[in-house]
Amino acid sequence: MNLTNAHSLPEALYRADAVQALDRCAIETQGIDGFDLMHRAARAAFRQLLRHWPHAARVAVLCGGGNNGGDGYLVAANAYQKGMAVDCVAVTDPDRLKGDARRAFDEATSLGVPIEPVEAVSDKALFDRLCASDAIVDALLGTGITGAPRAPFDRIIQRVNRAGIGVLAVDVPSGLNASTGLASGDVIHARVTPTFIGLKAGLMTGDGPDCAGDVVFDDLGVPEATYDAASPVARCVNWRRASTMLAPRRRGAHKGECGHLLVVAGEQGLGGAGILAAEAAARTGAGLVTLATRPEHVSAALTRCPSLMVRGVTHGNDLCPLLSGVDGVVFGPGAGQGPWGQQMMQQVLARPHPLVLDADALNLMASRAPARRENQVLTPHPGEAARLLGITTSEIADDRLAAADRLQERFGGVALLKGVGTVVQTRAERPAVIEGGNPGMATGGMGDVLSGIIGSLLVQGLPAFEAAWLGASLHAEAGDRAARKQGQRGLLPMDLIGELPACLSDSERVGAPGSPADGEE
Ligand SMILES: NC(=O)C1=CN([C@@H]2O[C@H](COP(=O)(O)OP(=O)(O)OC[C@H]3O[C@@H](n4cnc5c(N)ncnc54)[C@H](OP(=O)(O)O)[C@@H]3O)[C@@H](O)[C@H]2O)[C@@H](O)CC1
Numbered sequence: 471m472n473l474t475n476a477h478s479l480p481e482a483l484y485r486a487d488a489v490q491a492l493d494r495c496a497i498e499t500q501g502i503d504g505f506d507l508m509h510r511a512a513r514a515a516f517r518q519l520l521r522h523w524p525h526a527a528r529v530a531v532l533c534g535g536g537n538n539g540g541d542g543y544l545v546a547a548n549a550y551q552k553g554m555a556v557d558c559v560a561v562t563d564p565d566r567l568k569g570d571a572r573r574a575f576d577e578a579t580s581l582g583v584p585i586e587p588v589e590a591v592s593d594k595a596l597f598d599r600l601c602a603s604d605a606i607v608d609a610l611l612g613t614g615i616t617g618a619p620r621a622p623f624d625r626i627i628q629r630v631n632r633a634g635i636g637v638l639a640v641d642v643p644s645g646l647n648a649s650t651g652l653a654s655g656d657v658i659h660a661r662v663t664p665t666f667i668g669l670k671a672g673l674m675t676g677d678g679p680d681c682a683g684d685v686v687f688d689d690l691g692v693p694e695a696t697y698d699a700a701s702p703v704a705r706c707v708n709w710r711r712a713s714t715m716l717a718p719r720r721r722g723a724h725k726g727e728c729g730h731l732l733v734v735a736g737e738q739g740l741g742g743a744g745i746l747a748a749e750a751a752a753r754t755g756a757g758l759v760t761l762a763t764r765p766e767h768v769s770a771a772l773t774r775c776p777s778l779m780v781r782g783v784t785h786g787n788d789l790c791p792l793l794s795g796v797d798g799v800v801f802g803p804g805a806g807q808g809p810w811g812q813q814m815m816q817q818v819l820a821r822p823h824p825l826v827l828d829a830d831a832l833n834l835m836a837s838r839a840p841a842r843r844e845n846q847v848l849t850p851h852p853g854e855a856a857r858l859l860g861i862t863t864s865e866i867a868d869d870r871l872a873a874a875d876r877l878q879e880r881f882g883g884v885a886l887l888k889g890v891g892t893v894v895q896t897r898a899e900r901p902a903v904i905e906g907g908n909p910g911m912a913t914g915g916m917g918d919v920l921s922g923i924i925g926s927l928l929v930q931g932l933p934a935f936e937a938a939w940l941g942a943s944l945h946a947e948a949g950d951r952a953a954r955k956q957g958q959r960g961l962l963p964m965d966l967i968g969e970l971p972a973c974l975s976d977s978e979r980v981g982a983p984g985s986p987a988d989g990e991e
């Protein structure tokens with residue numbers, strides 16, 4: 471996703487069936503003519519075409535057989551009337567079009583837009599035309615897709631992606647499940663996706679951000695009351711929204727009231743994990759951070775970050791005195807699944823502290839079926855989530871929101887499913903989907919930093935759910951700032967930690983909780 475556009479999106483995320491209910495409400499209850507709505511969608515898409523390709527003289531428009539295709543015919547009409555050369559291809563036989571989609575086809579035809587049925591164009595001719603275009607408009611499949619694209623859609627999507635020409639996807643990149651963000655077959659990779667009426671959850675998680683490019687939202691001017699017709703499935707959050715929730719510190723604050731976090735991490739050979747989590751926690755503002763790690767890692771930790779208190783622990787019993795007097799515990803990064811990790815786990819779970827459980831803590835839990843616990847945040851990546859639920863990673867990807875819900879249901883507390891569009895789930899509130907982050911963060915140690923950040927916010931007094939989604943937003947923002955400075959590929963967890971103080975200073979500038987979020991555009 472284009473980071474410069476990231477803050478203009480609304481907070482409410484919908485599944486496809488909910489957006490369909492909003493569409494129906496706009497038409498049937500709010501009295502907006504369906505064809506007028508389609509015209510509005512086409513104009514909104516065409517505006518983005520002009521914005522992203524201001525010099526476009528030739529466009530290819532590919533239209534499917536539903537209302538997404540209908541939008542496409544009207545985009546083609548807009549382009550044609552603007553004097554562009556238009557190659558419009560009907561991928562579904564126009565005789566099979568119904569309702570507004572048929573009216574859109576008829577209108578485009580009557581205006582003189584050249585429309586060819588796909589069977590009349592050889593594969594090579596289609597490919598050549600795509601390659602000769604300045605931009606391609608994908609109006610093949612929208613929210614009405616079921617399963618993976620069937621022939622000939624699959625083949626056409628492959629051709630579009632291979633052409634290497636910028637694509638504007640109308641409403642949803644074709645092939646993407648708008649509810650879940652799963653691309654179960656061929657899927658369009660767009661440069662921009664103007665999306666209408668409700669922001670689809672699938673654009674923000676899983677394969678969505680990769681396929682959609684720059685997401686631009688347009689409510690098509692439907693009345694506010696339209697939104698009573700369906701509930702959002704989740705909230706889209708980012709650091710700009712989250713930072714307003716952090717209360718500024720009292721002028722007379724002292725370290726004793728800013729929370730004491732214990733990080734239990736770093737089995738033999740994995741000492742860096744604990745150091746990263748502990749330093750991230752300190753940089754996120756915990757008053758005191760103690761790192762309990764294998765004795766051989768103590769001097770490295772102190773050299774790296776002398777503000778930490780670092781204790782070498784060999785047996786579970788060594789942890790007991792450290793556990794009394796702290797306000798929360800992060801357990802798991804680099805803890806291993808051997809006797810050291812097992813003994814530490816036993817001690818940590820026996821106490822009532824608020825917990826962040828990550829990495830090996832989750833692997834140990836997967837084999838032990840622990841009791842549910844409410845004051846904990848579990849932070850699995852999809853592989854760990856699959857082990858915790860006894861299913862496959864691809865079953866997690868099928869529906870990330872549903873997977874986070876299952877994790878929360880099974881283990882209690884807060885479940886945070888990592889990956890693009892991190893999902894944070896608790897029982898009583900709408901889940902959060904985190905906007906931001908970048909592929910430079912796909913490197914060892916980034917998750918350790920996240921667990922330290924969340925632990926730090928927990929001991930500073932935030933409830934578990936807030937600590938989790940604020941922490942994940944802060945993590946993504948710090949990763950994006952670091953990437954803007956030095957690029958993505960060479961990013962290291964230390965770079966992200968280095969950005970935390972500047973990110974946090976946003977909340978100091980913004981001021982007290984409840985101050986207006988986002989300064990929404
Ligand atoms: N008035 C409104 O409501 C507004 C709606 N708007 C627009 O409508 C869009 C939703 O339109 P929609 O509901 O008609 O569904 P759509 O995405 O076109 O797909 C249905 C078509 O796809 C086909 N198809 C399905 N799966 C397939 C597969 N796997 N592989 C291949 N084909 C497959 C399916 O064929 P069938 O299965 O029926 O044979 C049918 O032909 C929405 O995204 C937005 O763009 C805007 O204009 C605003 C106003």
Ligand SMILES: Nc1ncnc2c1ncn2[C@@H]1O[C@H](COP(=O)(O)OP(=O)(O)O)[C@@H](O)[C@H]1O
Pocket residue numbers: 829851888889890891892906907908909910911912913914915916917918919920945
């Ligand atoms: N492509 C990406 N886009 C956004 N966030 C990412 C991406 N890749 C990784 N991340 C984030 O980086 C972190 C990686 O965590 P994890 O896989 O547990 O790493 P490790 O175990 O090595 O510390 C997660 O918070 C994840 O959401």
Ligand SMILES: [K+]
Pocket residue numbers: 538608609610611612639640641642643644
């Ligand atoms: K589309």
